[in-house]
Amino acid sequence: MRRPNFYAGLELARFSERRRDTAYIDRQIAGTAARVVPVWRSRNLVVPGDQPRAVFLDPASVDALATPPKLLVFLGERDGASYFALDVSGHEENALPALFGPQTSFLDLRSVGGLMDRQEGALLAYARGILHWHARHRHCGVCGAPTRPEAAGHVRRCTDAACNTEHFPRTDPAVIMLVTHEDHALLGRQRIWPAGMHSTLAGFVEPGESLEEAVSREVFEEAGVSVADVRYHSSQPWPFPSSIMLGFHARATSRDLAVDPEELETAGWFSRSFLQQTHDPDRFRLPRVDSIARRLIEDWLAGAA
Numbered sequence: 001m002r003r004p005n006f007y008a009g010l011e012l013a014r015f016s017e018r019r020r021d022t023a024y025i026d027r028q029i030a031g032t033a034a035r036v037v038p039v040w041r042s043r044n045l046v047v048p049g050d051q052p053r054a055v056f057l058d059p060a061s062v063d064a065l066a067t068p069p070k071l072l073v074f075l076g077e078r079d080g081a082s083y084f085a086l087d088v089s090g091h092e093e094n095a096l097p098a099l100f101g102p103q104t105s106f107l108d109l110r111s112v113g114g115l116m117d118r119q120e121g122a123l124l125a126y127a128r129g130i131l132h133w134h135a136r137h138r139h140c141g142v143c144g145a146p147t148r149p150e151a152a153g154h155v156r157r158c159t160d161a162a163c164n165t166e167h168f169p170r171t172d173p174a175v176i177m178l179v180t181h182e183d184h185a186l187l188g189r190q191r192i193w194p195a196g197m198h199s200t201l202a203g204f205v206e207p208g209e210s211l212e213e214a215v216s217r218e219v220f221e222e223a224g225v226s227v228a229d230v231r232y233h234s235s236q237p238w239p240f241p242s243s244i245m246l247g248f249h250a251r252a253t254s255r256d257l258a259v260d261p262e263e264l265e266t267a268g269w270f271s272r273s274f275l276q277q278t279h280d281p282d283r284f285r286l287p288r289v290d291s292i293a294r295r296l297i298e299d300w301l302a303g304a305a
């Protein structure tokens with residue numbers, strides 16, 4: 001079996017059937033085996049270092065550390081321990097070291113995920129993703145009334161009795177594709193990216209189109225390239241803030257380019273041999289190791305695609 005992408009492959013039993021069993025949930029959080037993953041304004045708590053480690057809170061500290069409205073989401077069970085995500089965004093930044101420990105930091109998972117234990121990284125991604133959904137769905141999209149969490153944090157229900165709509169966590173599909181033509185690959189860069197970074201093209205799936213159609217449309221819009229043979233590769237949870245990346249390889253019908261300057265600063269064809277060489281990172285570098293973009297490129301270079 002192929003190795004999972006970063007942030008995928010989480011070995012956690014989600015036990016969705018237990019989320020409405022409040023006696024079970026209360027028992028888990030009261031038990032000493034619970035492990036609580038705090039999230040502060042979409043950042044995860046870690047001990048930084050060469051291999052950053054996730055920091056878990058004692059369940060006894062939840063009441064003291066939660067900020068109103070208290071939001072504790074049941075993530076699942078692993079090895080006899082129950083995992084919960086806790087939103088602590090209400091604290092001021094300068095209060096965090098005293099509350100969570102001077103050796104710890106709330107960091108953007110993207111800055112440390114590639115260095116972390118895969119399981120911890122995937123768990124933090126899950127916690128971050130679901131708490132971000134809560135933060136952005138405090139009001140009902142149907143009638144505008146406030147919503148409140150249910151099912152241990154996996155549903156939000158409209159508080160207007162006549163409306164009563166249930167809202168479920170969202171994941172927005174995005175396609176990401178390595179387009180190749182013979183021994184060349186199409187990579188582009190956006191102005192906002194770190195100096196030298198080049199990556200695959202990507203974009204959100206629109207209503208009324210298939211994934212394959214989204215791949216073709218995005219490549220043509222951004223680079224003016226027509227593709228054939230769109231082949232699925234793998235997927236990756238990408239809760240930055242709320243996507244799932246659906247990875248593809250596609251073959252271009254020619255190397256003619258018409259780059260849209262609104263979308264990309266540059267795009268071009270890079271040979272296999274160029275991509276296998278070492279470069280000055282400020283001039284050329286591949287995307288981060290935790291990204292599916294990197295995986296799509298590496299698998300193509302290795303001849304696995």
Ligand SMILES: [Zn+2]
Pocket residue numbers: 140141142143144145158159160163164165
């Ligand atoms: Zn409503």
